[in-house]
Amino acid sequence: MNLLLAAAFVICWSSGFIGAKLGAGSADASTILMWRFLPLTLLLAVVVFAVQRNAFRALGSAELGRQAAIGILSQSGYLLTVYYAIQLGVSSGTTALIDGTQPLVAGALAGPLLKQHISARQWLGFCLGLAGVIVVTTADASASAGVAWWAYAVPFVGMFCLIAATFIERGFETSLAPLPTLLIHCTTSAAIFSVLAISTGNAVPPAEPSFWLAIGWLVILSTFGGYGLYWIILNRSGVTKVNTLMFLMAPVTTIWGALAFGEPLGVQTIAGLTLGLLAVIIVYRYDRTQVRTEGQNRRQRTRSATP
Template sequence: MDFLLSAAFVLCWSSGFVGAKLGAQDAGAVTILMWRFLPLAVVLAAVAAGRGWWRTLTPSTVGRQAVIGLLSQSGYLLTVYYAIQLGVSSGTTALIDGTQPLVAGALAGPLLHQYVSGRQWLGLCLGLGGVAVVTTADAGASSGVAWWTYLIPFAGMLSLVAATFLDQRSRTPVPPTVSMTVHCTTSAVVFTTAALATGAAAPPSAPSFWLAIAWLVTLSTFGGYGLYWLVLQRSGITRVNTLMFLMAPVTAVWGAAMFDEPFTVQTAVGLGVALSAVAVVHTAGRKSLAPAPSLPLPSPPCSAPTCLSRRRRTVSRRADC
C-alpha cells in the first residue's frame, strides 16, 4: 500500500512541473495560479460548508493551516512557475526542488527528533550530487537563462520545507480534506489579489490554457498535493522528502517528450545518481525501523498484599485436603 501511494505521489507531483510548462505557453504565472485555485476554492468551501467541517476548527487552527497553505502552495508554486516562465527547464526545476530531502534531513533531528542515520545521510548527499550534475548539464545546454534564475526554485523549496515542519510540529490533527480546503482558499485569495493588482486576471481564450488548468487541478492539486500530506503522515518526513529525488526522472522524460527539452548523457547520469540516492535512503530507513529482538521480561516483584492473599489461598487449600 505504501509503495502504491509513493508511486502515485511521484507521478502526480511531477505532473505539476509539466502542467506549469503547459500553462506558461499561454499565460503568466499569476494568471495560471489564480485560475487554478479560485474555482477549486469555491467548490471546496461549498462542500466544507455543507458538511459542517468548519465547526471542528478553532481560529488558531485555521490560522496555522492558512500559514501552512501560504508557504506550501502560494510561496512554493509561485517560485516554481516563475522560474519556468523565465526559461528554467521543468526537469531542472524538479531537480532543484529535489534538494529538499537534504534540508529536511538536517532539520528533522533538532526540530522533530526524527534523526537521520549515517547511511541515510550518505544517500541524501548522493542525491544532492545528482542534482548538481543535472543542473550543470541544463545550464550548459540552455541559452539565454540567467544564472540567478536557478536560485528561484531553491527559495520555493525552502518555503515547502518550512510548511512541512510547521505541520509536523502541530499537536492538533487536521483531516487532509479540511486542510486542503483552507490551503486552497488561502492561495485563491493570494493569487486573485495579485492578479487583480497586476492586471493579469483575465484568462487567455486558448483551449490549451484550460487544458493546463484541468491538468493542474486534477493531477497536481488533488493527486500530488493531497498525497504529499498523506504519505507524510504514514512514512515520516525523511522518507517522503527523499521521494523528491524521483521527481526529476519523471519530469525530465516528460519535458523531453512534450517540450523537446535537452536530455543529454550528463542528464541521464545525474538522474541515475538521484535514483541510487533514493534506494540508499529507503533501504537504510527500513533497516533502522526494523524491530529489535524481544527478550523475556522478568516477572514483576510480588507486592505485600498480593503475596499475603496468595499465602492465605495456599493455607485454605491445605486445610481442605
C-alpha cells in the same frame, strides 16, 4: 510505505511541473495560479460543507492561523517559485530536481527540530542527491544560453517554503480532517494569487484551449493527486520518507518533459539523474532496515516483559 501510493504520489506531483510548462506558453504564472485555485476553492467549499458541515465548529484562531501559514508556504510560496522558474526558461526536469533536494535540508533540520536521528548512510544519500542536482543544473544551464543564472536559484526558494510548511505541520497536532484542511490552504492561496494577478494586470485568462487544459490538469492531478497524497504519506511515514520520494520527481519529470516538450536529455543530465536515484536507494533501504530493526526491538521488549 504502500508502493502504489508512493507511485501515484510521484506521478501526480511530477504532473505539476508538466502542467506549469503547458500553461507557461499562454499565460503569466500569476494568471495560471489564480484560475487554478479559484474554481478549486469553490469546488472544495461545496464538497466540504455538504459532507462535513460541522468541520470548522471547534476550529480556534490559532489553528486557523497555523493552517493558513502552511497554505501560504506549501502552496503559494512553493508553486509561485516553481511556475516563475519555468516561465524564466528553467526546464521542468531541472526545476523538479532542485525541488527534490528537500531531503538535504529536511534531513539536516530533522535532528534539532524533530529529534530524529540522521545516520551517516542517510547523509551519504543526501550528498549524492546534491551532486546530482549540480550535474543536471549545469547541463541545463549550458543548453539554455538565454536563461539568467539567478533563475536557477528561484526553485530553491520554493523548496525552503515547502520544508518550512512540513515542519510546522509536523510540530503541531490538528483535529481537522484532510478536506477542511485543504480548503483552508486553497482559500489562502486563491486570495494571494488573485491579488497578485489583479495588481499586475494579469487577471484576465487567455482564450487558448491549452490554458484551460493546463488548469484542468493542475486541479485534478497536481492538487487533488499530488498535494493530497503528499500530506497523506507525510502523516503515515514521516518527513524523511516523503522527502526521499522527491528525488524520484526529477527523472520522471525529465523524461516526461523530453517526450512532451523536447527538453534536453543528454549524457550529463542522465548521469545527474542516476546520482539522484542512487540517493533514493541508499536512503530508502536505510529507512526499511530501521523500521524492521525497530519492530524486532519492540517484539523483544514485549517478550521479555511477559511473565
